[in-house]
Amino acid sequence: MALLSLLAGVALGLSLAAPPGPMNALIANETVVRGWKAGFRAGLGAMAADAVFFGLAYGGVVAFLQHAPTLQAAMKVAGGVLLCYFAYGAARSAHAGAERTDSGAGFRKTFLAALTNPMQVVWWLTAGVALLDPGTVEAFGYALTVSNGALTIVGFFGGILIWITGFPATLRAAGEKVASLERVVGYASAVVLVAFGVLFVAGSLPVLL
Template sequence: MFDSVGTLAVGAVFGLALAAPPGPMNAIIAEESVLRGWFPGFKAGLGAFTADALFFVLTLVGVVAIIDAQPGIRPILYLIGGVLMCYFALDAFRSAKDAFASSVDGDDPAAGFRKTFVLAATNPYQIGFWLTVGVGLLKEGTLDVFSHVPYVGGDLAGTLVVETGSPTLLIGFFAGIVVWIVSFPATLVGVGNRVDELAPVIATLSGIVLAGFGVLFLGVGATGLV
């Protein structure tokens, strides 16, 4: 029992550590949370979570491997993702302008979910993750948890190594992601309720993050097609 609880906890730490670093998904979650409230922010997180769950299923049945084996597909995915990120960046800047004017409305309640789901579904990094680390979670072996975490992997590599091959580890992994998409919007909303100026600032920062990743993806995609 204690081994199962420990495995579940490690999986949760892994999922939380992967979900928390700054990036396009968290930029959209932040924008939705501060402009429209906790539930729209949670739904934006749920879009990315759903894409991860879909990738896991497709990887198990071999579909993602077939896609990844086609070298011409990856640059196209980068270009699609880059265009979408730049488009969503413009939307974030418009939302920031409306927030400064105190005129943000409810908009489409499912917009955040669609944004993150589409971005995640066209993200070559996530496809690569599920082809390697994701499937490895269910295979017997070991996993250096923090070595796969963006930005801090090199510094923390080797500090948390866990045995894989247990479904409990995967359950914990997805549970960790859920913890993040519930708590991150709640934290932003809580802070935003006390700082009125936070909403337009977060929306602006979200637009900058999305635009930056969009340009990066467009550059990678264009280079891959040359």
């Protein structure tokens, strides 16, 4: 049962970290521009935001958001504008080449973007609350009955750590074989970020207007 709880936590962490979205676009862009360490640090920024969300869920703030649609909409606008700004930076880097300084920039980007990312908020309003449920964990559409507790939480953050370690490593390995990967990933990241940014802002307008 202890092993099952740990593995369920890992699956839950991967179900948050692995799906395509703006966070992985930011991690990918940091990786191809500044290297594996920068991509890993960007992943740590998103992971730190999840630690904040976990604390808020434990304190009941996430449950409060379930009944605050206006606040959720405002977060969508803030997150959407932030992603569009990051998209501009990614496109500019792909076009002209990025400065390889300020190694902490990726961490700050993903941390701020994750805190206002509606996808991340929705995950914590749904699947994420399973970390506080003593009996159920749902990941990738499958529900498991486990003895939740410290092991599940450790597994959850372990799953995220596995992803933010392996994903940049895979990109760097691919970059050594594809000379133009940096520019391709840079432009692709910009497209993904601006698409999600516009989607988030547009989705919030019916609530705010």
